[in-house]
Amino acid sequence: VFNWKSxxxxxxxxxxxxxxxxxxxxxxxxxxxxxxxxxxxxxxxxKIGGPFNLINAENGQRFDSTKELSxxxxxxxxxxxxxxxxxPEELDKxxxxxxxxxxxxxxxxxxxxxxxxxxxSEEIVKExxxxxxxxxxxxTGDQDEIRxxxxxxxxxxxxxxxxxxxxxxxxxxxxxxxxxxxxxxxxDCYAKDTTAEEVASSYExxxxxxxxxxxx
Numbered sequence: 519v520f521n522w523k524s525x526x527x528x529x530x531x532x533x534x535x536x537x538x539x540x541x542x543x544x545x546x547x548x549x550x551x552x553x554x555x556x557x558x559x560x561x562x563x564x565k566i567g568g569p570f571n572l573i574n575a576e577n578g579q580r581f582d583s584t585k586e587l588s589x590x591x592x593x594x595x596x597x598x599x600x601x602x603x604x605x606p607e608e609l610d611k612x613x614x615x616x617x618x619x620x621x622x623x624x625x626x627x628x629x630x631x632x633x634x635x636x637x638x639s640e641e642i643v644k645e646x647x648x649x650x651x652x653x654x655x656x657x658t659g660d661q662d663e664i665r666x667x668x669x670x671x672x673x674x675x676x677x678x679x680x681x682x683x684x685x686x687x688x689x690x691x692x693x694x695x696x697x698x699x700x701x702x703x704x705x706d707c708y709a710k711d712t713t714a715e716e717v718a719s720s721y722e723x724x725x726x727x728x729x730x731x732x733x734x
Contacts, residue, residue: 566671674692
């Protein structure tokens with residue numbers, strides 16, 4: 519039997535339930551989002567990079583990343599000096615990012631590691647990196663050392679197994695910038711299609727986030 523009192527009670531109860539379910543849904547979604555963030559923080563970043571000890575092309579001395587780069591944000595690129603176009607383009611882009619970061623007083627160290635040590639001597643790498651940025655560090659080493667570092671960064675490298683002296687060849691390799699934090703931990707990587715502006719913007723976010731967390 520319909521009456522206004524029961525109708526009002528029904529509507530009031532229905533509205534109350536609707537508000538309750540809506541509130542509960544928001545609470546569950548918020549909890550799920552927080553758990554998701556915790557999971558990403560703990561497990562979301564792959565194990566990329568790590569300490570490396572190579573030869574600094576600038577002075578021929580051993581370059582220990584744990585000493586030379588400790589306390590600094592740095593960006594690593596693997597390439598080779600005989601690369602006709604992609605490596606120069608990417609290193610030009612890296613130089614732009616470094617300059618943009620410097621303008622905002624958010625220093626970033628650019629690091630070039632050759633993946634063709636057979637041809638890339640210290641002198642060649644030294645002259646090569648000068649063409650891109652005065653702050654760029656050029657590193658080389660023997661085949662085993664380079665292979666080990668490339669593997670730690672999960673960089674794919676493929677070159678002809680045997681070539682004649684003076685024979686020209688190309689090296690196939692991954693094309694990424696690897697951003698590392700002042701603790702030597704992997705932060706992010708940027709593919710070839712990422713613009714300098716996008717990389718710089720991303721870096722600015724990570725830079726501020728890192729140092730804001732240091733204040734807590």
